[in-house]
Amino acid sequence: MRKINQQAGKIALYFAIIGVLWILTSDRLTAFYFTKEETFNHVQTYKGWLFILSTSIFLYLIIKKLFEKIDQRNIDLAKSLLRYRSTLDNMLEGAQIINFDWEYVYLNDVALEQGRKSKKDLLGKKMMDVYPGIENTQMFKHLNTCMDNRESYKMENEFAYPDGAKGWYELSIQPVPEGIFIFSYDITERVKVEKKLKVGEQRLIEAQRIAKIGDFVWDVNSGEVTWSDPLYELLGYNKKEIVDFNKVNENMHHPDDRKGVNKWLTDSINSNSDELSPKEYRLIRKDSKIIYVITQGRIIRNNSHPVKVFATVQDVTEQKQAEQSLKESEEKYRNLFMNSPDAIFINLNDEIILCNNSFKELMTAKDLSDIIGKSPFDIFQPDIHGLVKERINKVRQYEEDISFHEEKIVNFNGEEVDVEVHRSAFSLGEQMAIHVILRDITEQKRNREIIKENRRRLETLMGNLPGMAYHAKNQEGWPMDFVSDGCLNLTGYTANELVGPNGCFYGDIIYPDDKEYVWNTVQDAISKGEHFVMEYRIKKKNGNVHWVWEQGLGVSVDKDQVHVIEGFVTDINERKIAENELVEHRKNLELLVKQRTRELYKSEEKYRGLYESVKDGIVHVTMSGKILECNPEFSKMLGYSIEELKKQSYRDFSPEKWIEIENEIFENETLKRGYTDEYEKEYIRKDGTIFPVSIRMWLIKDEDDNPKGMWGIIRDISKRKEYEESILNLYKDLEIRQKQLESANIELEAFNYSVSHDLRAPLRAITGFSQILLEDYIKDLEPEAQRLGKVIQDNSEKMGELIDDLLAFSRLGRASLQFTHVDMSNMINSIYYEATSNEIREKIVLKVHNIPPITADTKMMRHVWMNLISNAVKYSSNRDEIRIEISAEQNKDTVIYKIKDNGVGFDMRYKEKLFKVFQRLHKPNEFEGNGVGLPLVQRIVNRHGGEVWGESELGKGATFYFSLPKKHV
Structure with a gap:
């Protein structure tokens, strides 16, 4: 535009110059050349036209030239715009x-x-x-x-x-x-990276705080020392305090370590190495507390001359304390190990590397060195080396304990000793070792065999007695404490129906006409200290009346002369019938014999049907194991026909590994006591499949009491084993899920704690700047700006309180419980005065009943009562009179504490929100709060093993309960 104006100005200037020159010279030239007036007038006329024509031509040429330049510039401008547009587009x-x-x-x-x-x-x-x-x-x-x-x-x-x-x-x-x-x-990615870097920096600082690590830079020449924020916190100093090497050396290095630290620093600086090797020493914090630290870092040199030292300082006080505790614990457990009454040794790579004094005594060795280095197989009886090796391999392979089982060892005197052995695997360095515990059970086993034999004899005797042995109280009705199995045949009642407080009294089944006679006979004999013998009638469960014979004796059991009676009752009904009817019914004897024969046949048919229909396998074998007879279920179980089975021995379908074990059971149980306990093994079907079974065997003897065969009951336990394995797998899955849940909870609590800390820095900035704004610039602010500043400051303070509560809530996930005796009554009174002012207490009626003390974490219990009492006061504050009642009640397992108020209450439809973080049932403008108090109470009570709940009705107050296990009371 400026160039166009310049061109236009030039044209106007040229035109003005030409016009002025024409005016000044044309008249003079005309008058000079044309002296005649007529000619002069004509020339004057033509002169005007000549001026117009010449100036028009001149203007035409100038304007043409100007427009040619404009066109060229427009072309250049269009090209420039095209280049400009292309540049922007690309x-x-x-x-x-x-x-x-x-x-x-x-x-x-x-x-x-x-x-x-x-x-x-x-x-x-x-x-x-x-x-x-x-x-x-x-x-x-x-x-x-x-x-x-x-x-x-x-x-x-x-x-x-x-x-x-x-x-x-x-x-x-x-x-x-x-x-x-x-x-x-x-710049989206750049902003994201900057945010991540900022978060990373904060996390690094937080990680240093958590790990108790700080760092410093020491200017070797000036002695100036610069600390990081975590180091100030670690040593308890204020960031404004100036720190130099002399101050650190004189005030912080422990006097006993100062010389060593200075030598370490001097040697490191004077060496050629850039590394500041790790050094452990003691520092004295500002609060005079002594801590152990490890310092290490790098030395920065300029032309081999040390300039600065950068180093990290880690607080290892807890590790040192742990090392000392570990040392003391190691000494303690070493003493326990060496002086344990159980014989113990450690097996590493099939070599005894450690044993205690009890093992030395068990082996009759003179010194522990006589045992160390020996193979563990050398101490066991040669016959069971294979079994011992199998058990050791099982422990190594599955890393699971093998509970106490019986084995035999041979001591240095050549004597065999019966022992119970427990083996468990543990890591020793990078190797797997086996911890072995042995208990001498020689005497125990001898006593066990005696008890077993006596029990067998007693059971055999009781089982073969044709009647009922009993032990009863000498009271009306004679309640039974014990009856033998013969009671069923004698009375028709089982032992469970006759024994115990809910059982049928024996006196109730005595025939009514005989009760007085029986009572008098027994009491008379007891008074004389004699046996009583009598015959009388009883009414059996089926209503039949039978004659019985009884003999017994009264027994005194304590100084109060409370007697019991013990005796034996047998059915003599047949004998009495025979005696009474022998003469009159002699002719019917043959008929009775035939009738009994028919009954026997029926009984045989009944038991034969049971034998063939039972779901367990039943087999009759000779002493050598040859099968004489079996039921269909046993045949079906093995896949052989009964005829095929009669040609075989039971060993033919037993896996090889069970032969030796079953021989041991046969020798130790079947032959010695006539039967076996139920034991498990495996069988091989005709198709070759192997399946698990449980077995019980009974010995059959001839008239001379010589063994002649055995009966066995065999049960297929395949499904049971599958169920057991399924349950075991479910249990393992449950353990895995529990560990995952614990890990997730730990991470979640750590995350909450980290987030709460990260919020503090910006919050402090907001609070600080808003305070500066309101204090220093309040005169320059409009009223609305002042109000908004106050809103910012108030909300920042509320946010700070919320963060504090959130931190407290998070700390509960990590803080350990310190159980001490807590006087709940004193705590309630103390907290009541803390939570209320003198003014508010004037309108409160507080009633505290008898509150039992507990064993709990004192600080956490204060949190519980502080929240519950503060809530009761807060939500009742709009009442003219505030009534608060605190009580407790006990049941069998727990103590339940209760706090009741007459406040506004809450709607029970929303009770699930009570204990959720940040959930509130009232508006903030009604009652202040942040929704953290009750969740905090719930977490504390739950960690003590209790529960917390609330009950209320709108406008009628609220009642909160929390329970604690009675084991803490």
């Missing part, structure tokens, strides 16, 4: 032009991609129509300033995409003739 950054009417007149592809809109959506459209509400943003204020004042501006702006996603852009806003030009550069 830029990697966004470019857009907005005219003075706020319409988009140009956008390159990058700008369209950044805005995620098409040209159709933007070109020619006003910015305010495309992005409603944009005029209220900070970015628009800068755009408007640039548009009005033609000032450039640079800023970073967060942008929300139409799909809801967000990104960050660096904007450069420039004034252009068309309006404003916006250059946008996507």
